Amino acid sequence: MNTLLSAGIIFTLLAIVFCLYRWGNLKCVGVTPVKTFTFIAILFTSGLDVGLIMFPLTEFAGYADHTASPEYAFSNPLAIEFAYWGFLIWGFYFLTSFYFCVIEPRVKFFEIPLIKWINNVVIIGTCAFTAYLLLSNLPWYLPELSEEGSIVTTFYVIVFAVIIAAVFSSTDIKYVRILSLASTWLFLALIAVMWFLAAMGPNEMLDAANLIGNYFINIHQFVLPLNDYHEFYLFWWFAWSIMIGQFTSRFVGGLRTWQVLAALLIFPSIPLGIWFSVLFFYHENGLDSGGFVGISMVVVGITFVINSLDSLIRLYSDNMNLTVKRVGRMKYILGNLVALCALTMLFKLNFLEIQWVGALVIVLYFSCFLYILLKKRKEVLAIRSSPEERDLNFNTSKTL
Numbered sequence: 001m002n003t004l005l006s007a008g009i010i011f012t013l014l015a016i017v018f019c020l021y022r023w024g025n026l027k028c029v030g031v032t033p034v035k036t037f038t039f040i041a042i043l044f045t046s047g048l049d050v051g052l053i054m055f056p057l058t059e060f061a062g063y064a065d066h067t068a069s070p071e072y073a074f075s076n077p078l079a080i081e082f083a084y085w086g087f088l089i090w091g092f093y094f095l096t097s098f099y100f101c102v103i104e105p106r107v108k109f110f111e112i113p114l115i116k117w118i119n120n121v122v123i124i125g126t127c128a129f130t131a132y133l134l135l136s137n138l139p140w141y142l143p144e145l146s147e148e149g150s151i152v153t154t155f156y157v158i159v160f161a162v163i164i165a166a167v168f169s170s171t172d173i174k175y176v177r178i179l180s181l182a183s184t185w186l187f188l189a190l191i192a193v194m195w196f197l198a199a200m201g202p203n204e205m206l207d208a209a210n211l212i213g214n215y216f217i218n219i220h221q222f223v224l225p226l227n228d229y230h231e232f233y234l235f236w237w238f239a240w241s242i243m244i245g246q247f248t249s250r251f252v253g254g255l256r257t258w259q260v261l262a263a264l265l266i267f268p269s270i271p272l273g274i275w276f277s278v279l280f281f282y283h284e285n286g287l288d289s290g291g292f293v294g295i296s297m298v299v300v301g302i303t304f305v306i307n308s309l310d311s312l313i314r315l316y317s318d319n320m321n322l323t324v325k326r327v328g329r330m331k332y333i334l335g336n337l338v339a340l341c342a343l344t345m346l347f348k349l350n351f352l353e354i355q356w357v358g359a360l361v362i363v364l365y366f367s368c369f370l371y372i373l374l375k376k377r378k379e380v381l382a383i384r385s386s387p388e389e390r391d392l393n394f395n396t397s398k399t400l
Contacts, residue, residue, distance in 0.1 A: 001359060005234055006224050008362035011369070013223070016091050016261070019098055023383065024258045028101050029390040033253035034177075036263070042180040043093070043248045044268045050130065051236075053190075053301035054137040056081050056276055060283040062229075071226045078208060078280045079215040083222040084233045085276070086269040087215070092237050094264045096245020099368075101252050105387045107376045109368045110246075116319060118364065123243045123316040125357045127309055128343030134305050135159045135348065141294045141301075160341065162302055166309030167336045170317065171324045179307040183300075190300045191275050194293060200281050208277030235358025242361045247311045254392045309340070 034042070062069065063077035072080055104110060110119055138155040139146040145154050169175040215222070225231040252260060282289055289297070313336055317323055324332045346352045372380055 001235075001355065002225060002231060004359055004362055005231060005238075008238060008365060009223060009234065011365060012092060012095055015369075016095050019095065020258060020261065022381075023098075023102065024256070026102065026257050026383075026385060027254055027392075028098065028252045028257060028260055029254055029386040029392050030101055030250045030252040031390065032250045033390075033392055034251045035253055036255065038177060038180070039248070039251050039253055039255075040263060040267050041184045042176065042251055043097075043244075043264065044180075044184060044271075050134045050137065050301040050305045052085060052272075052275075053297050053304060054133070054141060056279045057283060057289055058137075058140060060280060069227065074221060075214050075218055076211050077283075078211040078276060079213075079218070081276050081280070082212050082269075082273060083215050083219075084230065086272045087265055088219060088222065089234070089237050090264045090268055091261070092241035093244050093248070094261045096241045097249045097252065097264075098245075098257060098260060100245045100249035102257075102383060102386055103372075103380060106379045106383060107368075107372055109371050109376075115364070115367070118360065119242065119246075120316045120319050122239065122357055122361055122364075123312050123319070124339060125343065125352065126239045126243065126354070127312045127316075128340055128352075129239075129347055129354045129357070130305055130308055130312075131159055131163055131340060131344040132347035134162065134301065135344065137301075138298065141289075141298050143290065158302070159344065162305050163309065163337060163340050163344075164333075166306045167313055167333050167340070169306065169310045170313040170336070171329060171332065173314075175310060176314075179303075179310055183303050183307045186300050186303055187275075188271065190296055191271065191278055193296065194278050194282070197293065198278065198281055198285075198287055200278060204281055205274075205277060208280060209273070211280075212273050212277070232355060235355040238358040238361045239354055242364060243312055243315055247315050313340075 059081060060077045063072050063080045066073045075083075100110075109115060135151060135155055138158065139151055142155075146152055169179060222230075225234055255263065281287070317332070317336070322332065322335065327335070343352070347354075
C-alpha cells in the first residue's frame, strides 16, 4: 500500500507540473461558473470536513511525543498539523478540478460503465466515512453526553439527523451556495470567538506563524508518508480528490490554470493556518475547550459535514441517474438515507477503511493516464481552451 501511495503522490506532482507547462495560461470555465469568492467558498467547505474541526486538539500531543514517534522530531506539532491539511496537498484538488473542467469532456474516461461504477463506489464510501468521523469524535467534544468516552444513542441520533439534512439539501441545487457561504462564515466566526476567549495577542500569532514556517522549510519531508498515520491522511486526501474535482470543476469562473492552482494552494491555507494556531494556543496553555467552545466546534463541524455530504450525494446521484426528478423526492431521500446509514455502520464496525478507497482512487488515476496515452493522446495534446460550449456567463448560476 505504501508503494502504491508513494507512486500516486509522485505521479500527481508530475502531472501538476505538466498541466502548468502545457496549459498554464488556459482560461478554465465550468458548466456553471461562479464568481471567484463563491468558487473558493464552495471549494473550501466542500473539500474539508469535520476532521478539520475535531482532529487537531486530539493530535498535537501525539506529534510532540518524539519518543513514540521519532519521525516527527524534525518539526513541531503545529507545522505537522498544517502539513497534514494545508498547502501542497491541495494540489490534489487542483489536478482533478482541472482535469474534469478541461480534459475529461474530451476524454470521457469516467463515462465508461465500469469506471463510472467504481467512481460512484468511491463517492458513496467517502460520504459514509465523513459521517463516521463525526460519530466517532462526538464523545471527545461532548463528554457531558457520553459515558466514559463511549458512543451513546444521542450521538447516533445526531449523525442520523445530519445525514437526513444533507440528503434533503441535496434535492435542490440552490442550497449549494447557502451551505458553502454559511460554512465559511461560521468557520471564520468560530476562529474569531475562540481567539477572543483565549485572549491571544499579536505576539502569540507571530510565534505561531514562525512555527508554521517550519513546514515550508521542510516541505520536502512531507511529500511521501512519514508513518502509518500520515499514510492514512494521504489516502484520505486521495479519496476526496477525485470527487471534489468533479464537483468543484463545475463552478470554475474563468480563472487561468495557474490562477486556479494558486487559489487552491494559498486561499484555503490562510484560514487553516490561523485556525490551527488558535487551537495550538489552547493546547499549549491547557485552555478549556469544553462547554460553549466544544458545542460551537461541534455545530460548525456538523455544518461542514452537511455541506460535504450535500455535494457528494448530489454528485453520485447525478452520476447514477438517481435524481429527484427521475425517482421522486421520497424515494430519493429514503434510498440515500438507508445507503449512507448502512455504510457508516460498516466503517464503525471496522469492516471498511478509507485507505482502501484512497488506493482505489490512485488506481483510477493511473488507469485514466494509460487510457489517455493509448486512446486519447492526440485529443488531449490538441487542447487549447475549455470546451467550446462553455460560456462564461454568471447568470447561469443565479440559482446558486
